Amino acid sequence: xxxxxxxxxxxxxxxxxxxxxxxxxxxxxxxxxxxxxxxxxxxxxxxxxxxxxxxxxxxxxxxxxxxxxxxxxxxxxxxxxxxxxxxxxxxxxxxxxxxxxxxxxxxxxxxxxx
Amino acid sequence: xxxxxxxxxxxxxxxxxxxxxxxxxxxxxxxxxxxxxxxxxxxxxxxxxxxxxxxxxxxxxxxxxxxxxxxxxxxxxxxxxxxxxxxxxxxxxxxxxxxxxxxxxxxxxxxxxxxxxxxxxxxxxxxxxxxxxxxxxxxxxxxxxxxxxxxxxxxxxxxxxxxxxxxxxxxxxxxxxxxxxxxxxxxxxxxxxxxxxxxxxxxxxxxxxxxxxxxxxxxxxxxxxxxxxxxxxxxxxxxxxxxxxxxxxxxxxxxxxxxxxxxxxxxxxxxxxxxxxxxxxxxxxxxxxxxxxxxxxxxxxxxxxxxxxxxxxxxxxxxxxxxxxxxxxxxxxxxxxxxxxxxxxxxxxxxxxxxxxxxxxxxxxxxxxxxxxxxxxxxxxxxxxxxxxxxxxxxxxxxxxxxxxxxxxxxxxxxxxxxxxxxxxxxxxxxxxxxxxxxxxxxxxxxxxxxxxxxxxxxxxxxxxxxxxxxxxxxxxxxxxxxxxxxxxxxxxxxxxxxxxxxxxxxxxxxxxxxxxxxxxxxxxxxxxxxxxxxxxxxxxxxxxxxxxxxxxxxxxxxxxxxxxxxxxxxxxxxxxxxxxxxxxxxxxxxxxxxxxxxxxxxxxxxxxxxxxxxxxxxxxxxxxxxxxxxxxxxxxxxxxxxxxxxxxxxxxxxxxxxxxxxxxxxxxxxxxxxxxxxxxxxxxxxxxxxxxxxxxxxxxxxxxxxxxxxxxxxxxxxxxxxxxxxxxxxxxxxxxxxxxxxxxxxxxxxxxxxxxxxxxxxxxxxxxxxxxxxxxxxxxxxxxxxxxxxxxxxxxxxxxxxxxxxxxxxxxxxxxxxxxxxxxxxxxxxxxxxxxxxxxxxxxxxxxxxxxxxxxxxxxxxxxxxxxxxxxxxxxxxxxx
Numbered sequence: 001x002x003x004x005x006x007x008x009x010x011x012x013x014x015x016x017x018x019x020x021x022x023x024x025x026x027x028x029x030x031x032x033x034x035x036x037x038x039x040x041x042x043x044x045x046x047x048x049x050x051x052x053x054x055x056x057x058x059x060x061x062x063x064x065x066x067x068x069x070x071x072x073x074x075x076x077x078x079x080x081x082x083x084x085x086x087x088x089x090x091x092x093x094x095x096x097x098x099x100x101x102x103x104x105x106x107x108x109x110x111x112x113x114x
Numbered sequence: 115x116x117x118x119x120x121x122x123x124x125x126x127x128x129x130x131x132x133x134x135x136x137x138x139x140x141x142x143x144x145x146x147x148x149x150x151x152x153x154x155x156x157x158x159x160x161x162x163x164x165x166x167x168x169x170x171x172x173x174x175x176x177x178x179x180x181x182x183x184x185x186x187x188x189x190x191x192x193x194x195x196x197x198x199x200x201x202x203x204x205x206x207x208x209x210x211x212x213x214x215x216x217x218x219x220x221x222x223x224x225x226x227x228x229x230x231x232x233x234x235x236x237x238x239x240x241x242x243x244x245x246x247x248x249x250x251x252x253x254x255x256x257x258x259x260x261x262x263x264x265x266x267x268x269x270x271x272x273x274x275x276x277x278x279x280x281x282x283x284x285x286x287x288x289x290x291x292x293x294x295x296x297x298x299x300x301x302x303x304x305x306x307x308x309x310x311x312x313x314x315x316x317x318x319x320x321x322x323x324x325x326x327x328x329x330x331x332x333x334x335x336x337x338x339x340x341x342x343x344x345x346x347x348x349x350x351x352x353x354x355x356x357x358x359x360x361x362x363x364x365x366x367x368x369x370x371x372x373x374x375x376x377x378x379x380x381x382x383x384x385x386x387x388x389x390x391x392x393x394x395x396x397x398x399x400x401x402x403x404x405x406x407x408x409x410x411x412x413x414x415x416x417x418x419x420x421x422x423x424x425x426x427x428x429x430x431x432x433x434x435x436x437x438x439x440x441x442x443x444x445x446x447x448x449x450x451x452x453x454x455x456x457x458x459x460x461x462x463x464x465x466x467x468x469x470x471x472x473x474x475x476x477x478x479x480x481x482x483x484x485x486x487x488x489x490x491x492x493x494x495x496x497x498x499x500x501x502x503x504x505x506x507x508x509x510x511x512x513x514x515x516x517x518x519x520x521x522x523x524x525x526x527x528x529x530x531x532x533x534x535x536x537x538x539x540x541x542x543x544x545x546x547x548x549x550x551x552x553x554x555x556x557x558x559x560x561x562x563x564x565x566x567x568x569x570x571x572x573x574x575x576x577x578x579x580x581x582x583x584x585x586x587x588x589x590x591x592x593x594x595x596x597x598x599x600x601x602x603x604x605x606x607x608x609x610x611x612x613x614x615x616x617x618x619x620x621x622x623x624x625x626x627x628x629x630x631x632x633x634x635x636x637x638x639x640x641x642x643x644x645x646x647x648x649x650x651x652x653x654x655x656x657x658x659x660x661x662x663x664x665x666x667x668x669x670x671x672x673x674x675x676x677x678x679x680x681x682x683x684x685x686x687x688x689x690x691x692x693x694x695x696x697x698x699x700x701x702x703x704x705x706x707x708x709x710x711x712x713x714x715x716x717x718x719x720x721x722x723x724x725x726x727x728x729x730x731x732x733x734x735x736x737x738x739x740x741x742x743x744x745x746x747x748x749x750x751x752x753x754x755x756x757x758x759x760x761x762x763x764x765x766x767x768x769x770x771x772x773x774x775x776x777x778x779x780x781x782x783x784x785x786x787x788x789x790x791x792x793x794x795x796x797x798x799x800x801x802x803x804x805x806x807x808x809x810x811x812x813x814x815x816x817x818x819x820x821x822x823x824x825x826x827x828x829x830x831x832x833x834x835x836x837x838x839x840x841x842x843x844x845x846x847x848x849x850x851x852x853x854x855x856x857x858x859x860x861x862x863x864x865x866x867x868x869x870x871x872x873x874x875x876x877x878x879x880x881x882x883x884x885x886x887x888x889x890x891x892x893x894x895x896x897x898x899x900x901x902x903x904x905x906x907x908x909x910x911x912x913x914x915x916x917x918x919x920x921x922x923x924x925x926x927x928x929x930x931x932x933x934x935x936x937x938x939x940x941x942x943x944x945x946x947x948x949x950x951x952x953x954x955x956x957x958x959x960x961x962x963x964x965x966x967x968x969x970x971x972x973x974x975x976x977x978x979x980x981x982x983x984x985x986x987x988x989x990x991x992x993x994x995x996x
Contacts (some may be wrong), residue, residue, distance in 0.1 A: 029144070045914065
């Protein structure tokens with residue numbers, strides 16, 4: 001069994017926002033599955049931590065939800081991105097790209113030409 | 115922003131917990147089902163599919179917990195549940211809760227009420243701008259540090275000083291205001307023109323006095339107080355330029371003062387006028403009737419101002435030795451002049467209240483300790499089950515919060531009531547000189563002070579149980595020998611405190627009893643006349659209309675005739691000064707035909723009408739009363755009182771003897787025609803002075819009091835007296851309608867004794883309550899500590915009676931010690947305070963014994979409760995305890 005990486009602190013919210021942007025309205029289970037699939041199953045997501053993260057995003061106004069019907073015909077909460085959420089996603093994605101670029105340059109083997 | 119929004123929603127979440135719980139349950143359920151069906155599709159068995167789904171959730175319970183912590187505010191959740199828990203716990207022991215709240219409320223109330231007075235009188239600056247530079251400037255003589263000035267001296271001081279920006283004089287007084295329906299006396303303020311500018315006060319309406327209006331003939335202008343403007347002139351803006359007639363002179367209204375303006379040294383003022391520089395007193399350098407205020411110039415200190423004014427006074431002393439000998443100057447801050455005299459009494463009251471508060475704190479802490487002792491087991495169990503220390507502390511704090519909040523609310527209500535009660539203890543005449551007390555009440559500063567006291571209580575009541583629990587945990591871990599040492603230490607401290615509390619209560623109770631008894635004796639002192647069914651009214655007729663004796667005598671006769679015609683009035687009479695006023699208005703006499711050594715023989719002198727003695731119900735011992743016909747055309751006669759007769763005519767018949775003034779001028783010689791039993795002319799607590807009574811008709815005046823004897827209740831005729839007199843002439847002033855009994859019980863002396871009795875009584879009742887609660891706390895704690903010992907004794911065959919004896923003996927010792935020390939203290943205190951007592955000895959046995967008995971009974975009651983608990987212990991339970 002290959003070793004899986006734990007979700008880094010603070011990145012789960014970003015993943016949720018990105019997932020909702022790509023997929024449109026989605027329920028919790030769907031979001032979780034999608035995050036795992038996107039990471040090609042390299043990420044170990046504790047589903048129990050997903051819901052508090054969703055709640056936090058909702059309290060901050062980045063996402064909203066409404067009742068809908070799931071694939072197996074049950075009532076489920078469907079989350080979707082709000083306008084504020086979209087802005088937050090753009091900003092955080094840019095920050096993240098910048099941070100990884102800097103870190104990447106840092107960790108390049110020494111003397112390697114850029 | 116984002117964070118704010120999140121917090122708002124979380125706080126909202128506290129209140130919609132049920133909805134959250136249902137939603138999350140449903141969401142988790144749907145999640146699980148989706149995953150189970152996915153798992154089934156992947157080929158797992160039903161059992162495996164469910165197990166794997168739950169695993170991925172990381173445990174349903176902790177997932178739900180994590181979600182819930184995020185959905186609300188855990189601290190608030192705990193607080194709410196702690197609050198519910200505390201209230202439930204307190205309701206289980208209502209006795210404890212009520213006692214603790216009551217004791218704390220009492221302490222907070224006493225302190226807060228007294229603080230309100232201290233704040234109003236001492237802390238709040240006087241209500242004028244830059245109060246630190248506002249001074250009172252007065253004369254200083256050897257006897258009086260603050261003496262009033264004469265107008266010429268004031269003018270010289272104002273002209274020659276180099277230290278004041280401005281200096282202005284003021285004095286109080288009275289006017290007779292002519293109104294449409296008659297004449298009424300009003301309060302006057304007389305000032306020099308710059309008075310309000312020196313204070314820094316501008317008129318609300320109209321203008322201030324101008325300097326030119328100090329000139330003679332130009333000073334017929336007045337300013338109104340706000341209250342007079344509202345009540346007398348309907349608050350109309352047209353009041354400016356209106357003419358008013360005051361004591362027969364016409365004045366023009368030029369301004370109205372602001373609503374919140376007051377000037378304590380004069381007290382209530384309705385009309386402000388300018389001092390008349392040509393007035394009968396103002397023209398004489400020896401006539402002192404003014405005080406003055408001044409603004410210091412920048413950078414001038416009080417001592418240098420004093421030096422400057424003193425040098426002017428010294429100069430005047432040299433210039434006018436007749437009038438100014440021995441007259442120096444004094445400069446003190448105005449604030450000090452206003453509130454200085456209240457400082458000692460307020461400080462004493464404040465210390466008393468602080469002591470009560472301290473005792474209250476200690477007592478409530480001891481009650482809490484007692485309760486903690488009983489809850490040790492519960493706390494230990496909860497600790498063992500994993501309750502965090504933080505959680506226990508927060509729970510103790512919550513319980514303290516509930517108690518303190520209830521006590522503070524109760525305390526504030528009680529304080530408000532106490533303030534009103536204290537206000538009624540201040541005589542009305544005194545109160546008008548303390549306008550800063552007018553707005554006394556629960557303002558923000560007073561509530562802030564109470565909140566501060568509550569915070570201290572909060573800390574104390576949280577720390578006590580927390581320390582107790584951590585001590586007892588430590589104790590359990592230590593060796594057997596050290597067990598209970600902390601408890602013993604508390605018992606020792608607690609016992610001493612209780613002795614002090616009981617002694618304090620004893621001293622105050624004895625004090626209250628002595629003052630109460632004084633008051634009773636005072637109000638039942640022999641008056642020498644019958645005060646029941648007697649009413650009085652003061653009359654002032656305008657001097658201009660009644661300049662000669664004949665119209666004055668006619669007026670007096672007219673008044674008596676009209677009042678006697680009123681239904682219910684049996685007789686009416688006049689006197690220049692009502693009985694039970696004061697010893698004063700005296701005459702220096704000399705006896706005809708006896709050697710005279712020049713020493714003053716000072717006697718009270720009253721001018722009374724012919725029916726006076728019959729009307730008040732005095733007793734004639736010898737001779738006869740005056741007749742109405744005795745006026746200046748007849749020989750001068752006099753009636754003396756028994757004290758004068760006994761003192762100056764021992765073993766002689768005074769009838770027919772003659773007295774005169776110190777020079778025996780022929781006109782002053784009068785013949786004694788009668789002796790009456792002593793009528794109390796002075797205050798209730800003063801000794802009887804020799805007194806002489808003249809016929810009013812031989813020396814008639816325009817200012818006097820009228821007394822009427824009634825057949826029914828005297829209250830019934832009060833309202834009829836004034837109108838009946840004013841029917842004669844509208845410009846006769848009347849005031850002070852009162853029954854004689856009210857007049858006596860409202861006299862200053864009675865007020866002082868009544869105030870002392872109530873004040874000391876209030877403190878005493880509080881101290882008694884606190885002392886008893888303290889005693890209960892200590893004894894009950896002791897019982898809780900000795901549970902095992904008592905169990906052993908009972909198991910070995912001790913009877914209930916001996917258990918009672920054991921506990922009551924402990925309480926008895928404390929009570930006896932407290933009462934003993936208290937008795938010694940109260941006798942010492944009463945000896946120091948004996949000047950304040952009337953007709954009661956400092957060692958009044960009745961008061962001492964009654965108070966001691968009361969304390970003994972209260973102590974027994976307080977210790978009986980824990981003693982009964984001890985005696986009803988089941989020995990087996992007691993042995994198993996701890």
